Amino acid sequence: MLAINNLCASVANKPIIKGLTLDVPAGEVHAIMGPNGAGKSTLSYVLTGRSGYEVTSGAASLDGEDLLGLEANERAARGVFLSFQYPLEIPGVPALTFIRTAMNAQRKARGEAEIGAPAFLKLARETATSLKIDFEMLKRSLNVGFSGGEKKRMEIFQMAMLSPRLLILDETDSGLDIDALKIVSAGVNAMRSPDRAMLVITHYQRLLDYIKPDRVHVLSAGRIVASGGPELALELERDGYDKYVQVAA
Amino acid sequence: MTLASALRTGDLTRLPSRRDEDWRWTDLRGLIRVLPPAAEAGAVHEAGPFSELGGDEIIIANGHVQGAADFVTVGGQDAILQLRHVATQASSNPSRFGITVRSGDSLLVLESYEAQADGAVTSADIDIIVEAGGSLRRIVLAADHASSITVSTATVSLAANAVLEQTVLTTGARRQRIETRVAHPGAGATVRLDGAYLLCDQCHADLTTVVTHGGVDGTTSQMTKGVVRDQARGVFQGRIVVERGADRTDARMGHHALIVSDRAEVDAKPELLIFADDVSCAHGNTIGALDEEAIFYARQRGIPADVARAMLTTAFVGEVIDRIEHDGARDIARAWAAQQLGTDL
Ligand SMILES: Nc1ncnc2c1ncn2[C@@H]1O[C@H](COP(=O)(O)OP(=O)(O)OP(=O)(O)O)[C@@H](O)[C@H]1O
Numbered sequence: 155m156l157a158i159n160n161l162c163a164s165v166a167n168k169p170i171i172k173g174l175t176l177d178v179p180a181g182e183v184h185a186i187m188g189p190n191g192a193g194k195s196t197l198s199y200v201l202t203g204r205s206g207y208e209v210t211s212g213a214a215s216l217d218g219e220d221l222l223g224l225e226a227n228e229r230a231a232r233g234v235f236l237s238f239q240y241p242l243e244i245p246g247v248p249a250l251t252f253i254r255t256a257m258n259a260q261r262k263a264r265g266e267a268e269i270g271a272p273a274f275l276k277l278a279r280e281t282a283t284s285l286k287i288d289f290e291m292l293k294r295s296l297n298v299g300f301s302g303g304e305k306k307r308m309e310i311f312q313m314a315m316l317s318p319r320l321l322i323l324d325e326t327d328s329g330l331d332i333d334a335l336k337i338v339s340a341g342v343n344a345m346r347s348p349d350r351a352m353l354v355i356t357h358y359q360r361l362l363d364y365i366k367p368d369r370v371h372v373l374s375a376g377r378i379v380a381s382g383g384p385e386l387a388l389e390l391e392r393d394g395y396d397k398y399v400q401v402a403a
Numbered sequence: 404m405t406l407a408s409a410l411r412t413g414d415l416t417r418l419p420s421r422r423d424e425d426w427r428w429t430d431l432r433g434l435i436r437v438l439p440p441a442a443e444a445g446a447v448h449e450a451g452p453f454s455e456l457g458g459d460e461i462i463i464a465n466g467h468v469q470g471a472a473d474f475v476t477v478g479g480q481d482a483i484l485q486l487r488h489v490a491t492q493a494s495s496n497p498s499r500f501g502i503t504v505r506s507g508d509s510l511l512v513l514e515s516y517e518a519q520a521d522g523a524v525t526s527a528d529i530d531i532i533v534e535a536g537g538s539l540r541r542i543v544l545a546a547d548h549a550s551s552i553t554v555s556t557a558t559v560s561l562a563a564n565a566v567l568e569q570t571v572l573t574t575g576a577r578r579q580r581i582e583t584r585v586a587h588p589g590a591g592a593t594v595r596l597d598g599a600y601l602l603c604d605q606c607h608a609d610l611t612t613v614v615t616h617g618g619v620d621g622t623t624s625q626m627t628k629g630v631v632r633d634q635a636r637g638v639f640q641g642r643i644v645v646e647r648g649a650d651r652t653d654a655r656m657g658h659h660a661l662i663v664s665d666r667a668e669v670d671a672k673p674e675l676l677i678f679a680d681d682v683s684c685a686h687g688n689t690i691g692a693l694d695e696e697a698i699f700y701a702r703q704r705g706i707p708a709d710v711a712r713a714m715l716t717t718a719f720v721g722e723v724i725d726r727i728e729h730d731g732a733r734d735i736a737r738a739w740a741a742q743q744l745g746t747d748l
């Protein structure tokens with residue numbers, strides 16, 4: 155479903171992604187682990203089309219369609235969703251208004267009818283309940299004054315509402331308390347399906363106890379330097395990245 | 404040095420110029436080479452921007468007040484005065500109007516600036532007295548012709564426990580200044596002084612306020628927001644003076660502007676001059692661009708860049724609009740902002 159081939163990308167003329175190849179078939183969950191500064195968030199920004207992240211060579215496609223030539227919002231309309239490592243604050247725009255605007259923009263881009271207010275509110279209430287989010291919070295400006303954990307929960311709320319096909323989770327577990335981690339993981343697991351693919355970036359094996367990956371990859375110095383099954387995450391937890399950092403160097 | 408005295412005498416040297424400290428960003432002497440002639444009051448056929456809200460209507464047409472030049476409340480809480488400054492020609496339009504809110508009365512003034520002609524030069528002096536316990540809400544909507552010149556100067560005197568709540572909304576003009584001078588000689592006066600300037604092309608708008616706290620227990624809360632695009636220029640000058648003995652004054656002033664193009668400009672001078680001891684005063688002033696990271700975040704959710712920009716800009720200005728208490732006036736202000744920002748989809 156997601157196919158990344160020999161991708162190279164720079165930020166501020168500095169090469170960060172250096173020949174990265176990765177395939178995530180539909181229905182699978184792949185975890186990406188790697189040391190700080192390896193390029194994990196950079197990869198998520200390159201895939202989602204953030205400006206300033208320049209692709210110098212290579213390719214990335216979703217179901218065979220080139221992603222890299224599309225605008226960020228066009229990629230979103232095709233089902234690419236990023237749960238941000240550091241979600242942004244949107245002052246003056248209530249969370250519900252923001253999400254409804256996003257949902258209808260995506261629908262419009264796909265040539266679908268807009269969602270009406272009653273259907274939207276019903277979906278929002280159900281989704282909020284399942285993620286144990288206080289509905290009143292959704293009336294506040296998105297993420298403004300939210301705690302770190304609340305922001306992460308709001309990312310998953312948006313993800314559930316928008317129902318994307320490619321889910322990229324960048325350290326969604328950081329900042330979550332133990333209960334929130336379980337709730338958020340359950341929300342993510344509920345979205346596992348044969349026509350979705352997930353890329354889960356994390357530093358901690360613990361998240362992978364809840365969201366069981368099909369494959370685990372080590373990203374170091376801008377490349378995938380090792381891949382394996384779930385046991386690789388356990389090995390990394392035990393031994394650290396030493397041997398992979400040397401491989402990359 | 405005022406535009407009014409230049410218009411009345413025909414003496415160009417009376418125009419304020421950049422050498423006058425308070426006018427350095429709104430130079431008139433360098434701009435006006437010839438004073439246009441005075442004109443008869445032209446006929447005004449179109450309805451004003453607040454017409455649906457009713458009340459008494461006074462039109463000042465080409466500088467001529469149509470009716471009595473002083474308005475005095477006669478009791479009651481729901482009075483509305485629509486005060487329209489209309490210029491139908493490229494003429495000189497000096498005017499003066501007086502408003503008195505009697506003790507305990509309340510009045511909503513819906514004031515509009517409607518210069519329709521290229522080259523119109525308007526000077527409006529409005530003298531406002533709010534007696535003890537009276538309350539005045541004033542909404543000013545300036546929709547002047549882009550090639551006109553307007554200076555509006557409101558001088559407000561607040562007695563003890565009087566209330567003034569004001570919001571000025573403007574799209575600017577060739578050169579435009581909307582100035583409000585408020586004196587609180589009485590104790591316990593409450594002032595809210597807000598403004599929003601949404602400027603494009605080569606328009607200029609200057610929102611200047613001077614608030615002088617002379618009595619104890621006064622409150623001033625000021626919030627001005629601006630959005631400038633193209634080669635437009637916004638000016639904010641806010642001065643709050645707390646005189647000796649005006650203890651327990653609480654004064655807050657915020658001015659925040661978004662600059663949307665490289666060639667747009669905002670000049671701001673917030674000033675707090677405090678001569679009393681026991682006061683609580685603060686001001687904040689920011690001038691910047693939209694948060695590009697927030698725009699990327701919105702785009703990642705599927706919102707096109709132009710929609711994201713409009714959404715964030717509207718929300719930015721919305722903070723001022725939301726503070727308008729009168730429902731009808733707030734709706735008109737919101738529609739005005741949406742139209743100006745191109746979001747009335
Ligand atoms: N705008 C930028 N200018 C210069 N360097 C940048 C910029 N953005 C990122 N980098 C660099 O790119 C490298 C990769 O950063 P990235 O955020 O992708 O790491 P990461 O793997 O997500 O790390 P972490 O685990 O700490 O989140 C880092 O060395 C970082 O300093």
Ligand SMILES: [Mg+2]
Pocket residue numbers: 194195196239324
């Ligand atoms: Mg990161």
